[in-house]
Each structure stands twice: as structure tokens, then as C-alpha cells.
Amino acid sequence: xxxxxxxxxxxxxxxxxxxxxxxxxxxxxxxxxxxxxxxxxxxxxxxxxxxxxxxxxxxxxxxxxxxxxxxxxxxxxxxxxxxxxxxxxxxxxxxxxxxxxxxxxxxxxxxxxxxxxxxxxxxxxxxxxxxxxxxxxxxxxxxxxxxxxxxxxxxxxxxxxxxxxxxxxxxxxxxxxxxxxxxxxxx
Numbered sequence: 039x040x041x042x043x044x045x046x047x048x049x050x051x052x053x054x055x056x057x058x059x060x061x062x063x064x065x066x067x068x069x070x071x072x073x074x075x076x077x078x079x080x081x082x083x084x085x086x087x088x089x090x091x092x093x094x095x096x097x098x099x100x101x102x103x104x105x106x107x108x109x110x111x112x113x114x115x116x117x118x119x120x121x122x123x124x125x126x127x128x129x130x131x132x133x134x135x136x137x138x139x140x141x142x143x144x145x146x147x148x149x150x151x152x153x154x155x156x157x158x159x160x161x162x163x164x165x166x167x168x169x170x171x172x173x174x175x176x177x178x179x180x181x182x183x184x185x186x187x188x189x190x191x192x193x194x195x196x197x198x199x200x201x202x203x204x205x206x207x208x209x210x211x212x213x214x215x216x217x218x219x220x221x222x223x224x225x
Contacts, residue, residue, distance in 0.1 A: 046068070046069060048067075048068030048069070048117055048118070049065055049068055049069070049070050049118060050118065051112075051115070051118055051120075054070070054118065054120060062074070062075065062107075062108060062122065064120060064121045064122055065118050065119055065120045065121075066119055066121075066161065066165065067114075067117040067118075067119060068117035068118050068119075071157075073122070073151075073154070074151065074153055076107075076124075076149070076151065077151070077152075079179050079223060080124075080149050080151065080179070082222060082223065083149050083177060083179060083219060083223075084106060084107075084124050084125060084149055086218070086219050086222060087125055087147055087177070087214065087219075088104055088106050088125055090214055091104045091125065091127060092104045094209075094212050095127070100129070101129055101130075101131055102127050102128065102129040102144065103127070103128055103129075103131075103134075104125065104126070104127055105125070105126050105127075105128060105139070105143075106124065106125050106126075107122045107123060107124050107125075108122050109122060109123075109126075109138065109139070110122060110137065110138035110139070111123060111126065111138060111139045111141075111142075111143060112138055112139070112140050112141070113141070113142065113165055113166075113169040114169070119165060119169075120138075121162065121165065123143065123146040123147065123148055124147055124148050124149045125146070125147040126139070126143035126144075126145060126146045126147070127143060127144050127145040127208075128143045128144060129144045130144075141169070141170070142166070142169040142170035142171045142172075143171060144171070144172045144173070144208055145171070145172060145173045145174075145175075145206065145208055146166055146171050146173075146174045146175070147174075147175045147176075147177060148162060148174070148175070148176055148177070149177045149178075149179065150176060150177065150178040150179065150180065150181075152180065155178075158176050159176060159185070162174070163176075163187055166187075166189070167187070167189045171189060172188075172189055172190050172207075172208050173186070173187065173188050173189065173190070173206065173207050173208050174186075174187040174189065175187070175204075179223065182199060182200040182220060183197050183198060183199050183200065184197070184198045184199075184200070184202070184204055184216060185197050185198075186198065186204060186207070188207040190207070190208070191207065198216070199216075200216040200217065200219060200220035201216065201217045201220060202215075202216055202217070203215045203216070203217070204216060
């Protein structure tokens with residue numbers, strides 16, 4: 039590498055874990071990416087979706103659990119890739135070590151932040167699909183739509199409006215009614 043194009047400094051897992059607790063960051067191929075705190079609307083949507091998913095999973099009495107940010111997901115060791123999805127479902131408890139999920143969650147929801155929509159629409163689908171995430175939703179409060187990426191089938195990038203009841207494809211009988219969330223946001 040020439041002096042004009044220096045090699046980027048890659049962060050290690052130890053350096054990432056040494057970051058102050060109040061710093062929100064993700065790592066893509068060893069490059070750290072800092073994140074802003076979520077907005078009020080972001081938090082409201084996250085809470086509602088978390089509640090819906092958690093009630094459903096508890097009724098099934100299975101091994102799957104819901105986690106919300108900030109909770110690390112280590113997708114790769116070398117180069118290091120660690121993300122903090124807004125919401126996720128993890129069904130394989132062996133992936134959980136008390137600090138993070140090591141490997142792909144089964145289901146991920148990201149709520150688009152105005153400051154970095156490209157991360158949710160472009161960068162993260164690439165990493166999530168390649169890591170083995172089964173289904174990935176992008177919830178966009180500004181556009182009032184949800185993009186569903188079902189990586190196990192051939193349903194990729196299907197968009198729904200906030201007046202839809204959307205099926206979670208990894209389950210036979212789970213639908214999320216976004217009209218309730220749209221109503222909540224309008225009050």
C-alpha cells in the first residue's frame with residue numbers, strides 16, 4: 039500500500055469491548071461505525087414491536103427469545119463484524135454467551151434512522167444475508183413502510199405500507215399489524 043493510500047486500522051474485539059459503555063458503535067469488516075441515539079419515534083416503534091414479538095414467543099413456549107439494542111451480534115471474527123440490530127429473535131441458545139449473540143439471529147428488525155438510511159437499506163442486508171439471517175425487516179417511520187427480506191425463500195425486498203398486517207415468514211401464524219403502530223405514531 040502506498041503512503042497516499044494507507045492501510046485502514048482495523049479494530050480488534052478487545053478494543054471494541056474496551057469502548058466506553060455510552061458509546062454506540064458497530065463494526066463492519068474491522069472498521070468502526072458510530073451510531074447516534076435513537077429518537078422518540080424509533081423507541082416507540084421498537085417497544086411496540088418488541089412487545090408483539092415477545093408475547094408471541096412466550097405463547098409458543100419454545101427456545102426463541104427477543105433481544106433489543108444495544109445487544110451485540112458478532113457476525114464474523116476476521117475481519118471483525120459486530121452489529122446491534124434494533125430487534126432480533128435468536129432461537130439457538132448456544133449462540134448466546136451472556137454478552138452477545140455469536141452468529142446470525144433468525145430474525146432482525148432495523149428501524150431506519152434519518153442519519154444513516156443507507157446502512158439499513160444497503161449495507162446491512164448484505165451482511166445479514168451472508169451471515170445466515172433468515173429474515174430481515176426494515177421499518178421506515180418517515181416513509182411509513184416496511185421492507186421484508188426473506189432470505190430463505192425467493193421473497194426479497196417486498197414493501198408494505200403501515201396500514202398492512204405483515205406476516206413474519208419464519209413462523210406459520212405470526213402477523214404484525216402495522217396499522218396499530220401507525221395509529222400510535224399519529225397520536
